[in-house]
Amino acid sequence: LKAANAGWHVTGIGRTGDSLQEALTLGIIDEAATDIATALKGVDVIMIATPVAQIGPILQRIAPHLEDKTIITDAGSTKADIANEAHKLLGNAASRFVPGHPIAGAEKSGPSAAQATLYKNKNVVLTPDGRTDPGAVQIVRELWLSTGAIVREMSPEGHDTIFAAVSHLPHLLAFALVDELAARPDAEQFFEFAASGFRDFTRIAGSSPEMWRDISLANRTALLQELDRYQSALNQLRQSLEHGDAASLQATFERASQARNAWAQHSPSALWKN
Ligand SMILES: NC(=O)c1ccc[n+]([C@@H]2O[C@H](COP(=O)([O-])OP(=O)(O)OC[C@H]3O[C@@H](n4cnc5c(N)ncnc54)[C@H](O)[C@@H]3O)[C@@H](O)[C@H]2O)c1
């Protein structure tokens, strides 16, 4: 937002000085604050960008300090849990809470991982419901559009089903693969020879453990369903291997390869279109 629109005065609110100082030095924020009550005086929009399990407690803490004009939104990777918490905790101000999720990120954390162009041509999903003030949705939409993002709307439940499959499950798989390899007594030898295939498959296993613990738990019903589907796909592959069934392996790989290449060609989220 700082890079996109010089008109915004951005106050970063955090718990300790370190990351706030780093954000100030990098020019990401105009001002740093640790006292919520003082920092929220007169603000137009609050964006909560902490791990998802912290968002409910933060909504509870900001609730007494919200002004009538203040719009609240978030960047959390799960939506049904956060939308429900907002309705429980914000009282009348819940109508000015617009749940949001930018579908772009990295395995790096903290202010130094921020990239001004991260959202350009990337989807941002908003999940307002019938109770959300359309004026609040419009302002949050415009904020994201100013960063170059493509803004989409869906239900929180629809969001959580989709991202269990295309984001949360892949992270679980990458964490599991790296953890299993790393636990072997001769792990070093395996890592020494791992190359770009391993790098591409496991980049996201370097992501924040706290962030992914919270996402996994918050969306665990949908994630368990996706895990079951994946396990049954693996079982089928296992059977094909066991039986030396070349035709079945070839058919699976062909379908997957075509689907992956078509996605890469057409999706605005494919990273190499940055
Ligand atoms: N990294 C991604 O790829 C990505 C993409 C889209 C959405 N998200 C979501 O955005 C949110 C932030 O993720 P991020 O990648 O920016 O993480 P990050 O680790 O870079 O930033 C999170 C910040 O929250 C602070 N924090 C944690 N608990 C807090 C608390 N109780 N009070 C105040 N500050 C607190 C941390 O100190 C840290 O500075 C998460 O909900 C995540 O699910 C992440």
Ligand SMILES: O=C(O)C(=O)C[C@]1(C(=O)O)C=C[C@@H](O)C=C1
């Ligand atoms: O590129 C990455 O490192 C990401 O994990 C980004 C990614 C994802 O595509 O799964 C991760 C979490 C989000 O909520 C949105 C985007």
